[in-house]
Amino acid sequence: MPEPAPAPDDTGLAFGQRLKIQRTRRGMTRDVLAGLVGKSGSWVKAVETGRLQTPKLSLLLRLAEALRMRDLAQLTGDQSMPTSLFTGPGHARLPAVRSALNAMPALTSRSASPVAHLRARLDRAWATRHSSPHHREVLGQLLPALIEDSQLAAHQTDSRAERRAAQAVLAEVYALSQFFIAYQPAQDLLWRVTERGMVAAQDSGDLHAIGVAAWLMAQAHRDSGDWDAADAVTSQTLELLDRHADGTTTPVAAIRGALLFEGGYTAARRGEIGAAWGRWDAANSVAERLPAMYYHPVTSFSRAIMGAHAVTIAVELRAGGESVRQADRAVSLAIPSRPRRARHEIEQARAYYLDAQPDVALSVLEVANEAAPETIRYNGYARRIVLEELDERDGRRQRRASELADKMGLLTG
Structure with a gap:
């Protein structure tokens, strides 16, 4: 044996x-x-x-x-150096969010809020997230009540139409929760909301809700290293959208573009150059047909984001020169969301670091920290660059990295 x-x-x-x-x-x-x-x-x-x-x-x-x-x-194997790379610190409001997700709506006798009211609260929560530099703190305050009220509404609705509408809102609330939970030491919770979001979206029958849930599930699979599962989710959802999205609304078109890019992102992780850029081209064609100022609140898909996506494709393909060319072309200020803008700046820093320009990379990370400190603090790529620079023999670069590490909370845990 x-x-x-x-x-x-x-x-x-x-x-x-x-x-x-x-x-x-x-x-x-x-x-x-x-x-x-x-x-x-x-x-x-x-x-x-x-x-x-x-x-x-x-x-x-x-x-x-x-x-x-x-x-x-x-x-x-050295437990004395447990350096977390892709997991940031646990946010102070994580326990409250966990408690809300674990709540049992059937055990309360209070009446649920109208679905239209929940939708308005959810829209305001997305807008606040995009405008705040401390977006996890903001979400941590808003999510517990929003989660519990949305779960209650989905539980109490009587008519089929109301239930489907409530499930669509609940699916998007779970999506918002993923943005808060991501890169925290709560992988069990991340997968729970990922799967609940997909179930709620499918129950709603709403193409946009299904697309959003699939977009986030594909990312969860890819980040866990299961590229085949990520591809399966992306391709199956695109088939569904193409089969049923006659007269597609702008949000559904945007989620289709976002899924096309996700396929390119996964292809880049595999090192498949042609497939990665081919998917980017397909996504870009979708973006060019969107209204000029449109910005999808969940995926950030828009004309403005395609330059940032090009940087990511080039970086994942480990193409240093191309990464820098794309980084120089992509204008971060065109992205209206502060956390997404900071994420793009981190991708630019990756490009410069890959191209052996560490000083430029640190400069860009400093800009990202000004835009959204709670993005860079939880981002594994930013953490890796700063941690690597702390080991640098050049005293000037080491001091600069140390100052940034202190701002990110890396030196205090």
């Missing part, structure tokens, strides 16, 4: 063995992983077989990013 495969948390494993387990779990070849970290396939093999020792911190961080690992201790 064959021996069971070792688990990555086995304390007796060498670094190379852990690396091989994590790589194969994600279905990556040595060449693919090597390309993501700027090395050769033979280098990865040498590390995995123990001919090369554990890399320095900068390469450890790149490997963890490429493998979408939440903690360096999973890769090194």
Whole structure:
């Protein structure tokens, strides 16, 4: 009988063995992983077989990013250095949001708010999120009551039409919740709202609600390393929209464009250059047909966002020169949402860092921190760049990174 495969948390494993387990779990070849970290396939093999020792911190961080690992201790086995990469700190309002999501609407006797009233509150919550630099704090204040009231409305509605409308609002409330929960130490909660959002959206029968839920589910699968599942969700939802969206409204058209880009994003993660840019082109064609100033409140899909999306595609393909060209062309001020603008600036910083321009990358991260501190604090890519620069021998760059790390809360946990 064959021996069971070792688990990555086995304390007796060498670094190379852990690396091989994590790589194969994600279905990556040595060449693919090597390309993501700027090395050769033979280098990865040498590390995995123990001919090369554990890399320095900068390469450890790149490997963890490429493998979408939440903690360096999973890769090194050293529990004394639990550096969280893609998980930021738990927000002070996370327990209240968790409590609201765990509430039982059937156990209360109060009457639900009208669905139209909930929709108005939800629209205001999206607008407030986009305008606030401290968007997680804002959402943390608004979400508990909005979650409980929306769950109650979906539970109490009598007519089929009212129930479908309530479920559509509830699905979008779960979507808003995902923006708050993402990159916090609450993966169980993230998957719970992802799946609840899809169930509520399907119950509503609303194409826009289904598209939004699928867009977020595809991201959750991709960020967990399950690219096949992300592709399946994206392609199936696009088929549904294309089959039933005759006379498509602008929001449904926008969610279709957002899903097309998500397919390109996943293709870029795979290293599929033609497919990645082909999907971007298809999404851009959708964007060009939208009203000039239109901005989708959930996905940010719009004409303004396509430059930012191009930067992301180039960065994920590890194309340094192309990343910088796209970063120089994309104007962040055209994006009306503060958190999404900061996210774009982080992607620009990734481009400059990939192109060996660390000073420019740090400058852009400083701008992102001014735009939305709660975006950069929770963003794994920003954290990786700053942590890597803290290990830099150039004292000036190290001091600059240290100041930014302090602002991001990396030095205080």
